[in-house]
Amino acid sequence: MESFRGFRIDQEKGAIHARLETLRLEDLAPGSVVIRSHYSSANYKDALAATGKGKILRRFPLVGGIDVSGVVESSEDPRFHPGDKVLVTGYGLGSDHDGGYADYVRVPADWVVPVPEGLSLYDAMALGTAGFTAALAIQRMEDNGQKPDQGPILVTGATGGVGNLAIDMLAGLGYTVVALTGKREAAEDLKTLGASQILFRQTLEMGQHPLEKGQWGGAIDTVGGGILGWLTRTVLPWGSIASIGLAGGSELHTTVMPFILRGVSLLGISSVDCPMLLRQHIWQRLAADLRPRHLNQIVTGTVSLEELLPVFEAMLAGTHRGRTVVSIRGDEV
Incomplete structure (x- = not known):
């Protein structure tokens, strides 16, 4: 890959600005697994980070997005291989490590969860x-x-x-x-x-x-x-x-x-630093007995990276309902 899009948040003269930028892999925080992003989601924490209404980010500039699902592009860790369907939530994603609002995400292998059988990449972020x-x-x-x-x-x-x-x-x-x-x-x-x-x-x-x-x-x-x-x-x-x-x-x-x-x-309930064995168990349950019966109803919209800011404004105003999926690549695999 040469360059790609990322929704990056920066601080300029004390004010927070969030916008789409052109990035290269070397611009991202270090990690041993590179994920080709397909979906993310919009969360209240993302809204606070992107608007500066909450002190969420620990460094600037930073790609936003505390969730991501996609396909492994490359891995230095033997647990993951190109083409694997994976997801990442929690840890420092989108708060002190470049997050899911980009075409590519690079993270430590210890953060990566295989998408359980029975969940699509879209489903994983409808849940998020x-x-x-x-x-x-x-x-x-x-x-x-x-x-x-x-x-x-x-x-x-x-x-x-x-x-x-x-x-x-x-x-x-x-x-x-x-x-x-x-x-x-x-x-x-x-x-x-x-x-x-x-x-x-x-x-x-x-x-x-x-x-x-x-x-x-x-x-x-x-x-x-x-x-x-x-x-x-x-x-x-x-x-x-x-x-x-x-x-x-x-x-x-x-x-x-x-x-x-x-x-x-x-x-x-702290989802950020949940131990990996418990994290994997929870995702397995989300594909089984805890899978919501009305997930399509709970998802109230799907937006692109370009459409994020109005969603965040609605969240902070208290007028947003349900879940919003962010389609980054949009093609399901």
């Missing part, structure tokens, strides 16, 4: 970090003893990518799922994904007692802040709360009482 994170949350809750007969699972931020996918996966496993959202117009779509009940954030009565009436067998929380504090007070005994996001705030106000009187567990 959001799907992986939702599945990791479910895995950790199950490892902690969570079962469907403990009561309904509340999913907050239900219209986002993680929320949509978590609802679909949980319902497919036999859990009763309750969705919490601020978007009334999304109620029917959430029910189609598997939510048996919809709660609206605007009418939520959270109370102020250290322990409120127990309502939820467990929860997957993508919001944080006051919502997470309320969940600690309302999850039933021995339930698990998987904490993923902080769009509603990074502070947590609660007491020890839910933990020592009800045995509630608060599980932190």
Whole structure:
């Protein structure tokens, strides 16, 4: 390859700028595997990085994109061969290592996951970090003893990518799922994904007692802040709360009482540095029992690299729903 496209983010005079640039392989961060990119995805973290609304990037300039799927172009590592279908999510991709928004990506071999049989390159990015994170949350809750007969699972931020996918996966496993959202117009779509009940954030009565009436067998929380504090007070005994996001705030106000009187567990979900054996297991499950039944509905759009910025603006404005796949090469193999 001589030159190729990359959506690169730079800092100039204190301001963040993101644009398509012409790159060469030597412009990319080092790595032993070169991937010919086919798809990536648009994530909230990508939006924060590309707009400068969040301190995501650790160096400049940097190719954005925390996800990628494609085909191995070359490998110095014997585990991978040209033509292998692979994906990368997490680690430092798109935050301190050049990411997936380019025709070619170069990464350490230890970051690379073979695409499981049953998933296409497109499917892998329709799921992406959001799907992986939702599945990791479910895995950790199950490892902690969570079962469907403990009561309904509340999913907050239900219209986002993680929320949509978590609802679909949980319902497919036999859990009763309750969705919490601020978007009334999304109620029917959430029910189609598997939510048996919809709660609206605007009418939520959270109370102020250290322990409120127990309502939820467990929860997957993508919001944080006051919502997470309320969940600690309302999850039933021995339930698990998987904490993923902080769009509603990074502070947590609660007491020890839910933990020592009800045995509630608060599980932190970090998809970035998930150990490789667990990472591979999660992707295998995403191709099997955790494969969403409504993935085509959850994907609300497919865009090119040139169309990324409006998607990011919608994400930050809170008007974006579901998952957006980024088609880099666009031809499935």
